[in-house]
Structure formats: C-alpha cells, structure tokens
Amino acid sequence: MASRTLRVLVGKPGLDGHDRGAKIIARAFRDAGFEVIYTGLHQTPEQIVSAAIQEDVDCVGLSILSGAHNTLLPRVCQLLRDKSADDIKVFSGGVIPEDDIPGLKAAGISEVFTPGTSTEAIVSWVKTNVIPRA
Numbered sequence: 001m002a003s004r005t006l007r008v009l010v011g012k013p014g015l016d017g018h019d020r021g022a023k024i025i026a027r028a029f030r031d032a033g034f035e036v037i038y039t040g041l042h043q044t045p046e047q048i049v050s051a052a053i054q055e056d057v058d059c060v061g062l063s064i065l066s067g068a069h070n071t072l073l074p075r076v077c078q079l080l081r082d083k084s085a086d087d088i089k090v091f092s093g094g095v096i097p098e099d100d101i102p103g104l105k106a107a108g109i110s111e112v113f114t115p116g117t118s119t120e121a122i123v124s125w126v127k128t129n130v131i132p133r134a
Contacts, residue, residue: 004132007035007057011048013076016066017041021093025061028119029126045075052080052088059089059130061122069096070103077108089130093117 010026012019019041026038037055039048052060060080062073073092080086092104093113101112110129113122 005033005035006059006126006130006132007037007055008126008130009037009039009048009052009055009057009060011039011043011051011060011062011076012041013043013045013048013062013064013072014066014068015042016064016068018065019063021065022063025063025093025119025122028123029061032123032127034126045072045079048076049079049083049085053083053085056133057088058133059091059126061126062090062092062094064092064094064096067095069094070100073104073109074107081108087133091125093122 008029010022012022026036029036037057039051062076077090080088089110090108091111092109096112096114104112111125
C-alpha cells in the first residue's frame with residue numbers, strides 16, 4: 001500500500017510581518033510533492049495548532065523572525081501535547097540564535113533551520129524525518 005502524500009502546515013506565529021521565507025519554503029514543499037497549508041501572518045499558537053489538527057497534517061513548519069521564538073515555539077509544542085496530537089512533528093526556521101536551539105529542541109522542536117539553509121536541505125530533512133500519520 002502506498003503511503004499518502006505528506007501534509008505540511010507552514011505557520012507564522014506572533015507579530016512577525018515578514019513572510020517571504022515562509023512563502024518560499026511553502027512553494028519548495030509544494031514542488032517536492034507535499035500538500036501544503038499556509039496559515040498566513042500573525043497566527044497565535046492556538047490558531048496554528050487548531051489548523052494543524054483540522055487539516056490532519058504530518059508536520060508543522062514555523063517561520064519566525066520576531067525574536068519571540070522561546071515563547072511561541074514551545075507553546076505550539078505544548079498545545080499539541082495537550083490535544084494528544086504530539087505525533088505531529090514541529091520544526092522551525094528563521095532568525096534564531098544558536099544558543100537558543102537546545103532549549104527549543106528540549107521543548108519539542110524537532111529541528112531548527114537558521115538563515116542560509118537551502119530549501120533543498122529543508123525538504124530533504126522533512127522527507128527523511130517525517131512519516132505520514134496513520
């Protein structure tokens with residue numbers, strides 16, 4: 001039996017108004033054959049988690065440039081755990097200091113992509129590390 005197409009939600013948590021990177025990675029995911037849901041700008045963690053569950057996604061990619069990553073990203077992971085949806089893998093990209101990455105991973109972020117990471121590397125990581133949910 002063939003596995004289903006990966007479903008990826010790309011979210012922009014918080015007040016960050018820059019979405020060029022999110023749109024570029026969403027397009028790269030689409031071109032790689034993934035089903036992509038883009039939530040748009042200024043989403044709360046609650047809105048992102050609600051959309052992820054409603055859309056039955058396999059993973060959530062969060063793009064953040066605002067500096068609020070230590071608050072917003074762990075909140076998304078906690079809400080997924082609270083809703084028994086912690087099998088949805090969460091990863092992030094954006095301007096995130098190296099020193100903050102271990103804490104984000106401890107909070108449940110599977111991977112953090114920093115500026116300069118190629119879209120090919122991110123797509124490859126998703127293909128290798130995200131398994132379609134049952």
